[in-house]
Amino acid sequence: MALKRCRRSYFMVLLFLFVAKVPSRLDGRQLYPLPSKGEGASRQQLQTVRPFNIAHRGSNGELPEETAAAYLRAIDEGADFLETDILSTRDGILICFHDVTLDEITDVANHSEFADRVRTYEVQGQNVTGWFSVDFTLEEIKSLRVRQRYSFRDQSYNGEFQIITFEEFIAIALNAYRIVGIYPEIKNPVLINQHVTWPNGKRFEDVFVESLLKHGYGGEYLSSRWRKQPIFIQSFAPTSLIHASNLIDSPKIFLIDDTDVMTQDTNQSFWEITSDTYLDYIKQYVIGIGPWKDNIVPIDSRSYLMAPTDLVTRAHSHGLQVHPYTYRNENQFLHFNFHQDPYQEYEYWVKSIGVDGLFTDFTGSLHLYQEWNVDSNYVSPPSAETLLRKILHMIYSFEQKL
Numbered sequence: 082m083a084l085k086r087c088r089r090s091y092f093m094v095l096l097f098l099f100v101a102k103v104p105s106r107l108d109g110r111q112l113y114p115l116p117s118k119g120e121g122a123s124r125q126q127l128q129t130v131r132p133f134n135i136a137h138r139g140s141n142g143e144l145p146e147e148t149a150a151a152y153l154r155a156i157d158e159g160a161d162f163l164e165t166d167i168l169s170t171r172d173g174i175l176i177c178f179h180d181v182t183l184d185e186i187t188d189v190a191n192h193s194e195f196a197d198r199v200r201t202y203e204v205q206g207q208n209v210t211g212w213f214s215v216d217f218t219l220e221e222i223k224s225l226r227v228r229q230r231y232s233f234r235d236q237s238y239n240g241e242f243q244i245i246t247f248e249e250f251i252a253i254a255l256n257a258y259r260i261v262g263i264y265p266e267i268k269n270p271v272l273i274n275q276h277v278t279w280p281n282g283k284r285f286e287d288v289f290v291e292s293l294l295k296h297g298y299g300g301e302y303l304s305s306r307w308r309k310q311p312i313f314i315q316s317f318a319p320t321s322l323i324h325a326s327n328l329i330d331s332p333k334i335f336l337i338d339d340t341d342v343m344t345q346d347t348n349q350s351f352w353e354i355t356s357d358t359y360l361d362y363i364k365q366y367v368i369g370i371g372p373w374k375d376n377i378v379p380i381d382s383r384s385y386l387m388a389p390t391d392l393v394t395r396a397h398s399h400g401l402q403v404h405p406y407t408y409r410n411e412n413q414f415l416h417f418n419f420h421q422d423p424y425q426e427y428e429y430w431v432k433s434i435g436v437d438g439l440f441t442d443f444t445g446s447l448h449l450y451q452e453w454n455v456d457s458n459y460v461s462p463p464s465a466e467t468l469l470r471k472i473l474h475m476i477y478s479f480e481q482k483l
Contacts (some may be wrong), residue, residue, distance in 0.1 A: 095174060125259035126159060127311050129303065131455075132431055133438035134447045135264055136160035137407050138179060138290065142442035143235060147177045148242035152253045159448030162262040162313065164440060165250055167307060168269065169277045174219040175247035181269055187225040188240065195221070204272055205345045215276040219246070233411065247289075251296050255310070262311030263298075265289070266336070270321045271345050282460030286321050290328040302332040302368050313404075315371060318346040319354070319363060325447045326366045334404055335363055337372040353377070355392055360399045369402030369437065377405055377434065386418045393434055405430070406440035408447065424450050 139151025140158055150164050166179040181204050183189045189212045198217065201210040214222065228239035247265070254263045273285040293299070293312065300306030315334040316322050322333045336342075340351040353359055360370075378389045393403050408430075409415075410423045419425040423443065427450040430436050441447045 087164045109410045124257075127260045127262055127308060129308075131451060132436055133161045133262075133404070134159060134444060134451060135162045135164050135404060135438050135440045136444040137164050138166070139163065140442075140444045140480055141230070142410060145229050145238055145242055146180060147245070148227060149249065149253060150238070150242055151195070152250065156253075156259075156261055157258045157443045158445035159451075160261060162264040162311065162438075163250070163254055163388070164264040164266070164315075165247075166266045166268040167247055168214045169273050169285060169288075170217055170219045170222055171215055171277065172218045172281050173277055173288065175288065176214060176222060177217070177245050177247060177250050177475045178214060179268070181209060181272065182213055183210040183217075183225065186230050187227050187244070189225055192224070198284050202272065202276070204269065213272075213276070215273065231411075233413070247292050250350040251292070255296065260309070260311065262313070264313045264315060264334075265293075267314070267316040267318065267325065270316065270318050270347070286324045287328065290325055291328060293331070299329055299331055301330050309332065313369075317368075319344060319349075320346045322363075323366050332369070333367040334371045334402075335367045336406075337370055337376070338437065339373060340376060355395075357399070358396060360396060360401060364399050364401055367401070369404055370396055371404045371406060371440070374405040374408070374430070377403075380416055384416050386416055389434060393436065397435070402437035404438035404440065405436055406439040408439050409441070410443045410446055424453075428454075 121292050136152070136158075137153035138146035139148065140154040140160075141147070141151050144151040147165055152165075155163055165177045167175050168178050168181075169175055177195050180186065189195055195217075198212050199210065200213055200216060201208055202213060203209075222244050225244060226240045227242055227244060229236055250265075251263065267286060267289055270285050277285065277286055279285075293314075296310075298310050298312050300310075312331045313334050314322070314325055314329070314331055315339055316325075317336040319335060322335060325333065335354075337346060337351065337354060342382055343350060344354060349359075354363075355370075355372075363370075372392060376390070377392050379387045381387055396403050408423070408426060412421050415421055415426060416421060419429070423446050427439070427447060430439060431450075431454075439447060
């Protein structure tokens with residue numbers, strides 16, 4: 082009887098250790114060290130047979146955007162890629178943050194010590210006033226806490242999480258229990274290069290790529306190296322993508338803004354950069370484009386879909402993938418054709434429009450849609466719950482034999 086209890090305790094310890102490895106952390110604690118190079122061999126591979134599930138700023142429909150918690154949740158929910166925006170601090174440390182100013186989604190306004198940091202800079206041809214990351218050191222940035230962007234989303238996590246660095250973001254992906262890609266954006270490079278100085282005349286893009294190479298990223302799309310550490314590099318600035326192409330061979334995505342927004346670095350219109358001539362040019366440096374979805378399929382004044390444009394068809398004819406942004410579950414964002422059902426929206430974009438990846442705020446919803454419409458050639462990785470059930474069954478079966 083004592084032997085039976087001993088064996089049972091041994092197996093329960095093993096079970097506890099397994100559960101401890103399930104990534105359910107939502108507390109923004111310091112990340113553990115990067116894994117050894119040998120650990121990636123046994124991890125579930127990235128699927129490449131269906132459109133990519135791109136976790137836009139993490140699972141930010143549920144948790145404050147671009148936080149460790151949002152990215153860990155996105156991994157749990159089945160993301161293929163973790164998307165992030167890269168800016169810089171005054172002391173040249175790369176951080177994950179979307180907005181050009183800190184005002185909207187941090188508590189910077191509550192910090193009296195930063196009251197004199199408000200500045201006005203020109204950003205994409207317009208004067209913008211606020212607190213800019215380029216005027217703060219990393220230590221100062223880490224004193225801030227972030228909050229949920231939209232008031233109709235869960236506010237209970239406001240003030241809990243820090244802004245994370247690019248290094249911390251990479252660590253989250255490399256420490257995932259399966260292979261998860263990253264999808265970092267070279268954000269506002271014109272502004273960053275104007276206000277941040279690095280040694281030896283380096284540019285923002287140089288430091289960005291150095292961070293990737295340092296952690297082993299590289300390799301052409303679908304190469305063996307790329308499959309081990311998948312990545313797409315994205316930017317709205319074509320010159321940044323061209324510059325990065327001379328430094329790293331990882332696949333790149335050219336982001337395309339709204340129809341009335343000029344490119345920040347080359348001052349080109351939407352119509353110019355989506356022309357066949359330009360697509361034929363830019364495909365030398367990128368493997369895809371990332372347009373706003375409403376510029377692929379416009380909407381009318383009542384929020385109903387109009388006839389699709391030919392942008393996806395033309396991009397595909399040039400050998401370019403199309404990864405539109407952004408898919409959101411809430412009725413404020415769902416067009417009426419989809420009857421308040423995000424799964425109908427995914428169905429339309431995947432099967433009718435034929436996109437190759439989707440930026441979503443709700444990674445879990447897209448993953449469920451993918452699982453329910455799984456390709457016959459795709460083998461879904463077992464969930465943590467399924468694995469736990471199997472372990473418990475093995476423990477029970479073993480004890481019956483004692």
